Amino acid sequence: MLTLRSSPASPFGRKVKISASLLGLTDRIQVTDADTLNPEDSLRQQNPLGKIPALVLENGETLYDSRVIVEYLDHLAGGGRIFPAGWERFAALRQQALADGIMDAALLQVYEGRFRPTEKHEPKWIDHQADKVRRGLDHAEAYLATPATELHIGHIAQACALGYLDLRFGGRWRENAPKLVAWLADFEARVPAFAKTRVSA
Amino acid sequence: MLTLRSSPASPFGRKVKISASLLGLTDRIQVTDADTLNPEDSLRQQNPLGKIPALVLENGETLYDSRVIVEYLDHLAGGGRIFPAGWERFAALRQQALADGIMDAALLQVYEGRFRPTEKHEPKWIDHQADKVRRGLDHAEAYLATPATELHIGHIAQACALGYLDLRFGGRWRENAPKLVAWLADFEARVPAFAKTRVSA
Numbered sequence: 450m451l452t453l454r455s456s457p458a459s460p461f462g463r464k465v466k467i468s469a470s471l472l473g474l475t476d477r478i479q480v481t482d483a484d485t486l487n488p489e490d491s492l493r494q495q496n497p498l499g500k501i502p503a504l505v506l507e508n509g510e511t512l513y514d515s516r517v518i519v520e521y522l523d524h525l526a527g528g529g530r531i532f533p534a535g536w537e538r539f540a541a542l543r544q545q546a547l548a549d550g551i552m553d554a555a556l557l558q559v560y561e562g563r564f565r566p567t568e569k570h571e572p573k574w575i576d577h578q579a580d581k582v583r584r585g586l587d588h589a590e591a592y593l594a595t596p597a598t599e600l601h602i603g604h605i606a607q608a609c610a611l612g613y614l615d616l617r618f619g620g621r622w623r624e625n626a627p628k629l630v631a632w633l634a635d636f637e638a639r640v641p642a643f644a645k646t647r648v649s650a
Numbered sequence: 651m652l653t654l655r656s657s658p659a660s661p662f663g664r665k666v667k668i669s670a671s672l673l674g675l676t677d678r679i680q681v682t683d684a685d686t687l688n689p690e691d692s693l694r695q696q697n698p699l700g701k702i703p704a705l706v707l708e709n710g711e712t713l714y715d716s717r718v719i720v721e722y723l724d725h726l727a728g729g730g731r732i733f734p735a736g737w738e739r740f741a742a743l744r745q746q747a748l749a750d751g752i753m754d755a756a757l758l759q760v761y762e763g764r765f766r767p768t769e770k771h772e773p774k775w776i777d778h779q780a781d782k783v784r785r786g787l788d789h790a791e792a793y794l795a796t797p798a799t800e801l802h803i804g805h806i807a808q809a810c811a812l813g814y815l816d817l818r819f820g821g822r823w824r825e826n827a828p829k830l831v832a833w834l835a836d837f838e839a840r841v842p843a844f845a846k847t848r849v850s851a
Contacts, residue, residue, distance in 0.1 A: 497789035550699040588698035
């Protein structure tokens with residue numbers, strides 16, 4: 450049995466859970482919630498960075514971060530299942546990188562509220578991160594909103610990024626991204642794990 | 651000709667430059683500095699996240715982030731050159747993830763000074779990031795400080811993380827990490843590109 454250390458709201462953890470589901474590996478993975486702020490949580494022994502997700506293997510080794518885990522799961526499932534070959538691999542990895550970047554920039558805005566009193570919030574920093582999200586969404590709306598023929602890691606990551614914006618920013622991205630709204634509805638209709646891993650605010 | 655958008659001090663850009671050198675691709679890549687804070691810089695058209703490094707290909711496509719670029723360069727050089735096969739691939743990717751995480755946590759401390767006036771600095775946040783760096787270094791000192799037989803992306807990333815701590819934090823990591831100090835000296839002796847890409851504070 451593999452053990453996934455994550456938390457219900459983590460968008461990077463959700464990427465791993467949905468990947469595992471598409472790869473038919475859900476039954477081989479138990480999910481154990483981790484508290485990234487608790488020094489006593491075994492997470493910091495498993496991943497020195499103290500970040501989720503981390504995947505504990507049967508031999509005691511741990512893999513991180515989410516990109517490494519999803520590639521390992523694909524390998525366990527035979528390889529080439531959610532990672533295309535040739536140039537398409539790099540296009541998929543780039544789409545994942547864009548989605549991961551959107552999630553990182555969204556998380557940094559959330560952390561601003563979690564780690565600082567209001568008087569220490571810095572609009573310049575928050576705007577800098579919000580601009581990354583906005584530009585990333587504009588790009589995805591223009592170039593990455595065609596319903597996929599074969600689902601790959603880029604699509605999974607993009608769905609998780611949009612889901613995280615729904616969770617933490619009230620879905621305001623939907624106002625200016627009609628193609629992505631349709632794209633996400635198509636993804637959700639095809640991937641039951643997306644709804645199963647949704648949490649409410 | 652490929653064009654790498656980066657900046658001299660970027661540890662992630664350095665990872666790409668050293669990888670290119672080890673792969674014999676330096677002559678095929680021109681480096682053009684990018685200003686991540688300037689909205690007029692073409693970087694934001696090349697990478698919507700506005701982050702460096704980004705690699706502009708001959709057909710006008712751009713790849714990002716650094717992990718995607720180094721894998722693409724390895725592919726251009728024939729494949730499997732700085733990415734081992736089998737389990738060792740995942741161990742190398744995990745080492746890269748650890749080093750990238752150290753660089754991210756170090757950068758967030760630097761950005762604290764760059765984006766905020768002193769009165770808005772938050773010790774709780776800075777400590778949270780500094781603890782990630784400290785734990786990452788302790789782990790590397792204990793488990794990842796044996797001079798490599800064959801250099802791979804994990805080693806390159808680790809060298810860039812240590813180099814960035816030298817640049818921005820006065821090399822204080824050296825006091826508690828004698829094995830890593832020796833490891834980095836060995837890396838530098840074997841990889842001329844490491845010294846060539848060093849910048850001074």
